[in-house]
Amino acid sequence: MEGTRRIGASPLERHKRTSFYIFLAPWIIGFLLLEVVPIIWGFQISLTNRTSFPVAIKFVGLKNYLTLFQDSEVLGSYWVSFVYTILNTLIGVVTGFIFALLLDRELPGRGFFRTILYFPYMIPLVAVGWIFRIFLERDTGFLNILLVNLHIIPSGIPWMQNSPMGSILMLSFWQAGWSMIIFLGALSTVPRELYEVATIDGAGYGKRVRHIMLPLISPFIFFQFVMSFIYAMQAFIQPYILNPRPIRGNWVMLNPPPNETFFVMSRAYYIITGQHKFAYGLAMLWVLFAVVLVFTILFVKFGGFWVYTEADERK
Amino acid sequence: MTTIQTRERLSATFRFIALVIIVIVIFLPLVSMVVTSLKRMDELYRVPAHVLPDAAVWGNYGLAWTLVNFGKYLLNSIILTILYIVPAVMSSAFAGYAFSRFQVRESRAIFLVVLSTLMIPVMVTMMPLYMVLARAQFVNQRGLWFVWGLAGIPFIIFLFRQFFSTIPASFEESARMDGAGRFRVFFSIMFPLVQTGLIVASIFAFQWSWSEFLMPVLFLSDEKSSLAVKIVMGYADQKENVLYNIGMAGIVYYTAPLVIVYFALQKRFVAGLLAGGLKG
Numbered sequence: 001m002e003g004t005r006r007i008g009a010s011p012l013e014r015h016k017r018t019s020f021y022i023f024l025a026p027w028i029i030g031f032l033l034l035e036v037v038p039i040i041w042g043f044q045i046s047l048t049n050r051t052s053f054p055v056a057i058k059f060v061g062l063k064n065y066l067t068l069f070q071d072s073e074v075l076g077s078y079w080v081s082f083v084y085t086i087l088n089t090l091i092g093v094v095t096g097f098i099f100a101l102l103l104d105r106e107l108p109g110r111g112f113f114r115t116i117l118y119f120p121y122m123i124p125l126v127a128v129g130w131i132f133r134i135f136l137e138r139d140t141g142f143l144n145i146l147l148v149n150l151h152i153i154p155s156g157i158p159w160m161q162n163s164p165m166g167s168i169l170m171l172s173f174w175q176a177g178w179s180m181i182i183f184l185g186a187l188s189t190v191p192r193e194l195y196e197v198a199t200i201d202g203a204g205y206g207k208r209v210r211h212i213m214l215p216l217i218s219p220f221i222f223f224q225f226v227m228s229f230i231y232a233m234q235a236f237i238q239p240y241i242l243n244p245r246p247i248r249g250n251w252v253m254l255n256p257p258p259n260e261t262f263f264v265m266s267r268a269y270y271i272i273t274g275q276h277k278f279a280y281g282l283a284m285l286w287v288l289f290a291v292v293l294v295f296t297i298l299f300v301k302f303g304g305f306w307v308y309t310e311a312d313e314r315k
Numbered sequence: 316m317t318t319i320q321t322r323e324r325l326s327a328t329f330r331f332i333a334l335v336i337i338v339i340v341i342f343l344p345l346v347s348m349v350v351t352s353l354k355r356m357d358e359l360y361r362v363p364a365h366v367l368p369d370a371a372v373w374g375n376y377g378l379a380w381t382l383v384n385f386g387k388y389l390l391n392s393i394i395l396t397i398l399y400i401v402p403a404v405m406s407s408a409f410a411g412y413a414f415s416r417f418q419v420r421e422s423r424a425i426f427l428v429v430l431s432t433l434m435i436p437v438m439v440t441m442m443p444l445y446m447v448l449a450r451a452q453f454v455n456q457r458g459l460w461f462v463w464g465l466a467g468i469p470f471i472i473f474l475f476r477q478f479f480s481t482i483p484a485s486f487e488e489s490a491r492m493d494g495a496g497r498f499r500v501f502f503s504i505m506f507p508l509v510q511t512g513l514i515v516a517s518i519f520a521f522q523w524s525w526s527e528f529l530m531p532v533l534f535l536s537d538e539k540s541s542l543a544v545k546i547v548m549g550y551a552d553q554k555e556n557v558l559y560n561i562g563m564a565g566i567v568y569y570t571a572p573l574v575i576v577y578f579a580l581q582k583r584f585v586a587g588l589l590a591g592g593l594k595g
Binding site: 013016017019020021022023024025026027029030031033034035038039041042045050054099102103105106107108109111113114115116117118119120122123124125126127129130131132133134135139140141142143145146174181184185188227230233234236237240241247248249250251252253265268269272278281282285286288289292293296 | 326327330331333334337338341342343344345346347348350351359360361362363364366402405406407409410412413416417418419422425428429432433434435436437438439440441442443444446447450462463464465466467472497501522525526528529532543546547548549550551552555556557558559562563566569570573574577578581582585588589
């Protein structure tokens with residue numbers, strides 16, 4: 001308060017500041033109650049030996065965190081999440097980019113295609129998991145029926161058994177609509193004249209994409225990498241539904257997914273609700289938070305070097 | 316000149332064909348969903364597989380409704396969604412307005428805080444909240460969805476900031492001259508001008524709360540639980556065999572509201588997304 005009074009003493013500035021905080025108040029309340037306070041609670045609990053029975057709770061310091069780093073199953077989950085994140089990001093961004101390239105220029109039914117390609121992104125993951133569980137079935141799934149009838153494969157492939165990770169990654173292709181929209185927005189910022197000039201100079205399509213389009217939309221690609229990283233590290237529900245094991249009714253969330261796709265959040269959920277190791281699960285989530293935070297900061301700080309900006313041009 | 320035109324037409328034809336194939340591939344899982352929902356259970360395991368059912372079993376749709384008391388969970392989902400959407404959209408619009416119109420020294424830093432909330436994994440906040448609230452016997456409260464909404468959606472706050480920034484300041488100034496208060500200015504002048512933003516925000520908030528699984532499963536009893544939880548658990552018979560066909564019918568019901576809203580508003584939704592994302 002001291003500082004603000006000293007510098008912004010003008011009535012206009014004060015009015016502005018009052019307005020600013022009045023309009024921001026709902027967000028501040030929500031942010032404090034649902035983000036800040038629980039985060040602090042969570043960190044406190046992660047330093048104890050708390051289980052679902054809140055008796056004899058005592059402070060154990062960093063013990064949970066130390067155990068975590070010797071727990072090969074937990075470390076495996078971090079690795080699996082990391083691999084998934086990289087592949088999911090690449091598939092999503094590349095697919096979205098191809099969709100956007102196909103839709104960037106005039107075309108009959110462009111609006112229709114755009115609407116349809118974005119559409120799968122609207123379908124909740126909880127439903128998508130079940131839809132793909134049936135779609136990828138070895139003998140009766142539509143994917144195999146199609147591929148066999150087109151003579152692309154001789155007989156049905158058990159997708160989920162062969163590669164639980166691969167079957168979850170198919171969703172990244174299917175739901176690339178979000179990435180497509182970002183790219184469409186990005187491509188529309190590239191001045192048409194640049195393409196025309198390059199075409200006259202004899203640059204082919206590939207050259208135009210590489211030397212004009214990609215540099216100009218690189219901030220958007222970068223943005224997508226960051227966002228996709230943050231979201232994919234939090235993958236949670238997919239492996240519970242989309243896995244090779246038989247599912248019993250109403251037991252979906254009680255059976256742990258196979259290790260190949262036991263993502264960090266999925267395991268944390270299992271440790272907390274299934275094994276009742278509250279403190280341990282929270283420590284695991286805190287490490288995830290730290291990993292996301294550190295990687296995002298590193299991305300933003302050092303990943304920007306290949307991003308083309310106007311400022312570079314002037315140099 | 317003609318060669319360029321021919322090439323342009325050839326490229327358009329090629330792209331058109333490619334897109335048609337992609338659309339078919341994208342629709343396959345959805346077709347599989349609908350077809351499965353019309354089959355008998357034993358048809359699902361029959362080898363060699365038949366694409367179409369022997370006869371459409373419309374009864375699956377009746378069972379999908381009665382087997383889990385679908386109506387009750389649908390109502391619960393609607394209540395939770397309304398409790399979330401209203402504060403989420405309003406709070407985000409307010410915040411976006413604050414960031415675009417009342418820039419003070421600390422605005423930038425606070426905006427960074429807003430964006431950085433994206434990085435907090437949901438469980439990092441939800442799990443401790445669940446532990447503390449459960450211990451305090453403060454459970455089964457739908458009001459939590461309202462507070463969740465207040466926290467806003469960072470992306471939507473960003474979007475609203477963009478939309479408000481495109482409105483010239485002169486619009487409000489004349490109203491303020493006439494002595495209108497902050498909220499009068501906001502609701503009577505600014506708010507009607509960001510309709511597209513409202514549509515995008517509402518659709519996003521709707522989709523989020525409609526598909527949210529973690530919150531209802533942690534905080535609500537079965538009595539108040541949402542459709543998303545029921546869909547995850549799946550449909551089963553008394554021996555706990557999963558009934559995939561009825562489950563697919565349930566998913567058709569479950570996704571229908573989102574599908575309808577999306578296709579009804581898709582033009583303005585996609586346009587809004589494109590417009591809002593651009594000026595970043």
